[in-house]
Amino acid sequence: MSRATILSAILNNQPQTTTLPVDLQFDSPAKSVVTDKFVQMINFIGGRVVTIQKVEDINLYALEHYNPGARLLSPMKELDFYTPFTGEEDPHEFVNAELAVFETHFAVAENGAVWITEDKMGARVLPFITQHLGMLVREENIVATMHDAYGVIGDADYGFGTFIAGPSKTADIEQSLVLGAHGARSMTIFLLRSGM
16 A cells, blocks of 8 residues: 555544534632642642742742752742753753752642743753752642643643643552652742732
C-alpha cells in the first residue's frame, strides 16, 4: 500500500465530530472554602503552606531555612535571590539548585495543582531539577476545580505550560512512597492572602 493510499484512507475514515456542550457551569463555593480546600490538599499531597503578608516575606523564609552557600534561584524581581535568565542557559547549569521560587498564574483547590507557564519559569527545566520548589500563590487566583482551571487557561497563547502538584512522588519500588525521586523533594506554597 502506498503512503498516499494510507493517508487517503485515514482522511476518509474520520469519526463524526460532536459539538461541545454548551457552557457547563458548576456552583463555586465561597472563596474562604476554596482556600481552605487548597491548603488541605497541599498538605495531603506532601507539600506545605506558608502564609505570607507580602511577597518579600519569602526572603526571610529562605534565610531561615537554607544555608548561606545554597544556590537559590528565582525569576521574581522582588526576591533577594532574583536571577536574570536569558533563555539560552544550558539546563545542566541548574543541577545544583537548592531552591527555586516562582509565581504561579493560579492554583486549583480540588487537587492542589498550580499552573505555570515558561514565561514565569526563567528556565523551563528549573521547576523539575531543583531540590526544593517554592510557588507563590495569590489567594484571589485559586479556583475550585480543574473545570474552572481550563476556563481560566482558555485559548491562552504560551509555548510551554504545566500543572505541578506537590513534590515529586513515586511508589513503584516495593510500594514504598519516595519523595523527590524524579523532581523536587519538597514543595512549599507561599500563600499571599487577599487584602494583605
